[in-house]
Amino acid sequence: xxxxxxxxxxxxxxxxxxxxxxxxxxxxxxxxxxxxxxxxxxxxxxxxxxxxxxxxxxxxxxxxxxxxxxxxxxxxxxxxxxxxxxxxxxxxxxxxxxxxxxxxxxxxxxxxxxxxxxxxxxxxxxxxxxxxxxxxxxxxxxxxxx
Amino acid sequence: xxxxxxxxxxxxxxxxxxxxxxxxxxxxxxxxxxxxxxxxxxxxxxxxxxxxxxxxxxxxxxxxxxxxxxxxxxxxxxxxxxxxxxxxxxxxxxxxxxxxxxxxxxxxxxxxxxxxxxxxxxxxxxxxxxxxxxxxxxxxxxxxxxxxxxxxxxxxxxxxxxxxxxxxxxxxxxxxxxxxxxxxxxxxxxxxxxxxxxxxxxxxxxxxxxxxxxxxxxxxxxxxxxxxxxxxxxxxxxxxxxxxxxxxxxxxxxxxxxxxxxxxxxxxxxxxxxxxxx
Amino acid sequence: xxxxxxxxxxxxxxxxxxxxxxxxxxxxxxxxxxxxxxxxxxxxxxxxxxxxxxxxxxxxxxxxxxxxxxxxxxxxxxxxxxxxxxxxxxxxxxxxxxxxxxxxxxxxxxxxxxxxxxxxxxxxxxxxxxxxxxxxxxxxxxxxxxxxxxxxxxxxxxxxxxxxxxxxxxxxxxxxxxxxxxxxxxxxxxxxxxxxxxxxxxxxxxxxxxxxxxxxxxxxxxxxxxxxxxxxxxxxxxxxxxxxxxxxxxxxxxxxxxxxxxxxxxxxxx
Numbered sequence: 214x215x216x217x218x219x220x221x222x223x224x225x226x227x228x229x230x231x232x233x234x235x236x237x238x239x240x241x242x243x244x245x246x247x248x249x250x251x252x253x254x255x256x257x258x259x260x261x262x263x264x265x266x267x268x269x270x271x272x273x274x275x276x277x278x279x280x281x282x283x284x285x286x287x288x289x290x291x292x293x294x295x296x297x298x299x300x301x302x303x304x305x306x307x308x309x310x311x312x313x314x315x316x317x318x319x320x321x322x323x324x325x326x327x328x329x330x331x332x333x334x335x336x337x338x339x340x341x342x343x344x345x346x347x348x349x350x351x352x353x354x355x356x357x358x359x
Numbered sequence: 360x361x362x363x364x365x366x367x368x369x370x371x372x373x374x375x376x377x378x379x380x381x382x383x384x385x386x387x388x389x390x391x392x393x394x395x396x397x398x399x400x401x402x403x404x405x406x407x408x409x410x411x412x413x414x415x416x417x418x419x420x421x422x423x424x425x426x427x428x429x430x431x432x433x434x435x436x437x438x439x440x441x442x443x444x445x446x447x448x449x450x451x452x453x454x455x456x457x458x459x460x461x462x463x464x465x466x467x468x469x470x471x472x473x474x475x476x477x478x479x480x481x482x483x484x485x486x487x488x489x490x491x492x493x494x495x496x497x498x499x500x501x502x503x504x505x506x507x508x509x510x511x512x513x514x515x516x517x518x519x520x521x522x523x524x525x526x527x528x529x530x531x532x533x534x535x536x537x538x539x540x541x542x543x544x545x546x547x548x549x550x551x552x553x554x555x556x557x558x559x560x561x562x563x564x565x566x567x568x569x570x571x572x573x574x575x576x577x578x579x580x581x582x583x584x585x586x587x588x589x590x591x592x593x594x595x596x597x598x599x600x601x602x603x604x605x606x607x608x609x610x611x612x613x614x615x616x617x618x619x620x621x622x623x624x625x626x627x628x629x630x631x632x633x634x635x636x637x
Numbered sequence: 638x639x640x641x642x643x644x645x646x647x648x649x650x651x652x653x654x655x656x657x658x659x660x661x662x663x664x665x666x667x668x669x670x671x672x673x674x675x676x677x678x679x680x681x682x683x684x685x686x687x688x689x690x691x692x693x694x695x696x697x698x699x700x701x702x703x704x705x706x707x708x709x710x711x712x713x714x715x716x717x718x719x720x721x722x723x724x725x726x727x728x729x730x731x732x733x734x735x736x737x738x739x740x741x742x743x744x745x746x747x748x749x750x751x752x753x754x755x756x757x758x759x760x761x762x763x764x765x766x767x768x769x770x771x772x773x774x775x776x777x778x779x780x781x782x783x784x785x786x787x788x789x790x791x792x793x794x795x796x797x798x799x800x801x802x803x804x805x806x807x808x809x810x811x812x813x814x815x816x817x818x819x820x821x822x823x824x825x826x827x828x829x830x831x832x833x834x835x836x837x838x839x840x841x842x843x844x845x846x847x848x849x850x851x852x853x854x855x856x857x858x859x860x861x862x863x864x865x866x867x868x869x870x871x872x873x874x875x876x877x878x879x880x881x882x883x884x885x886x887x888x889x890x891x892x893x894x895x896x897x898x899x900x901x902x903x904x905x906x907x
Contacts, residue, residue, distance in 0.1 A: 253616025288602040319875025328832040
């Protein structure tokens with residue numbers, strides 16, 4: 214009986230303690246300092262345009278990528294939101310279909326005026342207003358305090 | 360797998376049999392030596408908690424900091440190095456701690472703090488430490504764009520300075536790229552600034568886009584009225600024209616960063632080739 | 638910071654750091670100093686050493702909740718108390734909080750229905766809370782009206798929240814959409830988003846005007862007229878949708894404020 218407890222103990226403790234990290238890789242002292250300055254790489258992958266499920270999504274993703282590569286790339290960053298209007302467009306069309314997604318996007322374009330910042334949450338890192346079609350608007354519940 | 364089993368045995372033997380503070384410490388040290396850093400931190404923290412007279416702190420702080428450093432928690436590591444520094448009496452060890460702290464701050468890209476750590480080194484350095492100081496100073500100066508000082512530090516670490524010299528000349532040429540010039544060039548002819556910094560794709564893109572809008576505007580103006588052309592195409596032309604030259608400036612800044620990063624890593628490659636490199 | 642926190646706790650203990658008593662002290666310290674992940678490990682060990690102590694189990698569940706490992710927490714509860722209905726009150730509260738954090742409202746309600754340790758009054762309060770969180774104010778009112786004690790601060794607070802939620806003026810999405818159908822932008826103005834409304838009006842107006850002008854000048858077969866017309870129609874329809882959404886947002890924001898208030902009341906009470 215006691216043996217059984219000890220074995221359970223082994224397993225429990227090992228599970229708890231080992232899942233952290235055993236990797237602890239040793240980098241050379243020089244290797245550690247290779248990225249201490251900015252590499253200037255600003256390329257971004259457009260995941261929004263991936264995993265298309267039908268022809269309409271392929272078409273809109275193509276338009277989106279064309280716009281991002283050849284038009285938006287030549288623009289100043291003018292959109293007041295994150296995700297930006299074009300990203301919002303492709304995301305909402307994918308999630309809600311062409312008709313509702315289209316309406317949402319047209320509405321979003323008129324809202325992209327920066328006049329009512331109090332209507333949205335601010336993303337501090339980019340200083341852009343949050344407006345994501347994927348997000349369900351839940352309230353924080355029992356807060357984690359005590 | 361054998362490592363995992365071994366660890367299970369060690370930990371559970373501790374848990375089942377219990378340990379004094381000294382035994383716990385030596386257990387933590389065993390984990391530390393086995394490079395089980397995050398497990399070691401947990402055990403060290405336990406020792407610190409039960410260390411009522413503060414006798415063990417001196418011994419432990421540096422190890423905790425090393426564990427955190429090796430698990431890439433550099434901010435916490437820097438704080439524990441601070442504690443280790445003040446509980447340490449040997450100058451040689453203090454210098455080593457300063458180097459590690461400088462390393463933390465460099466990785467966190469807080470270059471000024473890193474520099475302060477290097478200024479805190481004692482005047483007389485121990486064997487190998489002066490080369491290490493050059494190594495860290497070279498990096499700090501490079502990161503802070505103080506290239507002449509960086510060159511000096513890098514050169515003092517190698518026996519043959521020709522390659523280092525060449526790399527710093529290459530770096531000087533990067534300094535000649537002017538974001539402002541790129542901007543002005545693109546103001547004169549859209550796309551020109553992008554060509555100047557070597558970004559053909561964006562240069563052509565900007566040229567065709569603004570050129571196309573310009574053509575549309577002129578055509579509409581000739582066919583209808585210029586007032587109409589003004590309200591229909593001018594806003595778009597203006598948007599991508601100003602977008603073009605602000606982008607040209609940004610592209611230039613990015614190119615500078617990209618090339619500097621490359622040169623910097625080539626410098627480190629050179630150091631790595633040195634016998635007895637870090 | 639952590640190190641500074643360590644010292645006040647260092648007093649009188651025996652030498653063996655892994656004894657039950659010492660582990661308990663260390664576990665308490667970890668929980669108090671916010672190192673919840675480490676605390677879960679310590680309490681797992683303690684519960685293993687003494688599987689009959691309820692206060693250790695309570696701290697274990699709490700540590701799982703505070704470290705955000707809700708699923709592990711629920712799993713451990715079901716292992717420690719196979720008869721969940723029999724769980725002591727504090728444990729039942731911890732379990733409830735985990736379920737509420739996960740928004741597993743149906744599970745929470747069926748747990749409260751069965752629980753033998755939670756008093757009937759608390760059950761009503763808990764159910765009211767979840768209904769408020771779930772934006773079902775009418776059901777919440779029905780639930781709360783079963784509560785007898787008017788002196789109870791939480792019940793009184795909830796009553797005030799529900800009064801405001803049920804009687805407060807709402808904006809009708811249908812009216813907003815209808816207004817915007819007649820005059821673009823007015824629906825948004827009605828929901829107090831007059832700036833967005835004005836922009837919509839200008840967008841639709843300019844496009845309609847341009848389209849009209851093009852058709853007028855170049856006839857019905859002119860492509861530009863159709864392009865402006867299509868874009869304008871897009872903005873027009875988008876704005877009708879946006880006005881209804883704006884009304885819903887307006888209502889939701891009011892409810893959100895009340896839900897935050899309820900959340901704060903709940904946390905101070907329990």
